[in-house]
Amino acid sequence: MSKTHWLILLVLSAALGLAGFFAWQHYAAPALPEGIVSSNGRIEAERIDVSAKLPGRVSEVLVSEGQWVTAGTLVARLDTLEIDAQLHQAEAMVKQAEQQKLQSDALLKQREAELEFVKLEVTRTEQLAAKGHATQQQLDQLKTAQASAAAGVAAAQAGIDLGVATIASAKASVERLQSIKDDASLFAPRDGRVQYILAKAGEVVGAGGKVVTLTDLTDIYMTIFLPARNAGLLAVGAEARLILDPIPDYVVPAQVSFVASTAQFTPKSVETADERDQLMFRVKLSIPPSLLAKYQEQAKAGVAGVGYVRLDDTARWPDWLQVKLPQ
Structure with a gap:
């Protein structure tokens, strides 16, 4: 290769190196002022698992992945055929208990009428016996009948009390079964986006089995790690800024919401200042x-x-970290 060719290659290499240097200067982030530090991180969001309280077969899933749902949205149902049958039986027991109470009410009125009649007979017989027109035996028989009628009234009243208790017990069974049936309908506890469908229609899940996972987009944060020398100066509530890779031209405001109380990546022994600098603390922005x-x-x-x-x-x-958001 001639000297001319070498000279051309040398000039081109120098030009490319210079161009790369200027490009690096252009795209590299400017130096941070004193009192501001940075760290790489990733946007995270709290996840909410919508789970079955009781074991059962998934009847239908009413949402799809990526769908936005609001709090209270029905996202899935479990099969309730067995619970429905038990619920119908419990409701029938309520009606039966109510009919029995009606019968007890009628019986009480009958027993009270009988007691009233016997009381009148006792009063009349006592008057006749005082005048010698009735025997003591007749009076004793009527008083015995009065006591028997009073016992009948008490028994009828007890029957009513039993009926009330039976109705309450049957209604409690209905409420319990209705609660179990309600638990078969799975609702979104908060607004969010469906992240995963974990169970399909026809699958059997156990108690606590996850059916749908939501991403809570009302609680989004970036997790970063800072060395001990910086984390020790950081206060919860301090201002922060985020620059995301897909939208590097925008600056998102944030604030420190959490600083870990224990370090990550801790060496086996912490003895020197250099080793203490290796301690990293998790921070949420x-x-x-x-x-x-x-x-x-x-x-x-x-x-x-x-x-x-x-x-x-x-x-x-600095100016390049002033808040800038899409319009």
Whole structure:
């Protein structure tokens, strides 16, 4: 290869290297001011498992993956044929108990009428006996009949009390079975997006078996890890900023909502300052709920990015970290 060719290659290499240097300077994030630190992280969201309280067969799943649901939305049902049969039987027992109570009411009225009649007879016989027109034996017989009639009234009243208790017991059975049937309908406890369908129609799940998993998009945060020297200065509620890989031109506001009390990646022995610097603390940077509500359709878990936190309240955010959101 001639000297000219070598010279051309050298010039081209220098030009490419210079271009790469300027490109790196252009795209690399500017240096952070004192009091602000950063760390790579990933957007996460709380997951909610909608589970069966009791074992049973899944009758139908009424949502699909990716669907947005609001709190109270029916997402799935379990088969209730057996419970329905027991519920009908319990309802029939309530009606039977109510009819028995009606009979006890009628019997009480009859026994009270009989007692009233015997009391009148006793009163008349006592008057006749006082005048010598009735014997003591007749009076004693009527008093015995009066006592018997009083016992009949008490028995009839006890029958009514038993009927009331039977009705209450039968209604309690209905309520219990109705509660079991209600538990067969699975509702979304909060607003969210369906992340996974874990059981299909026809599958049998156990008590606590997961059927649907929701992503709670009202609680989205980025998890980052900071060394001990930074985490020790960080306060819950401190301002933060997020820049996400898919939308690097925007800056999302956040705040520190959690700082772990125990370190991650802890070495076996912590003896020197360098080893103490290896201690990493988990930090959550939460996005405000009002912002999540506004960008509900765009909010997604699993997105990577960089989190920036302010260790010093007096530190000023640089211009490139000022909040900037899509219109």
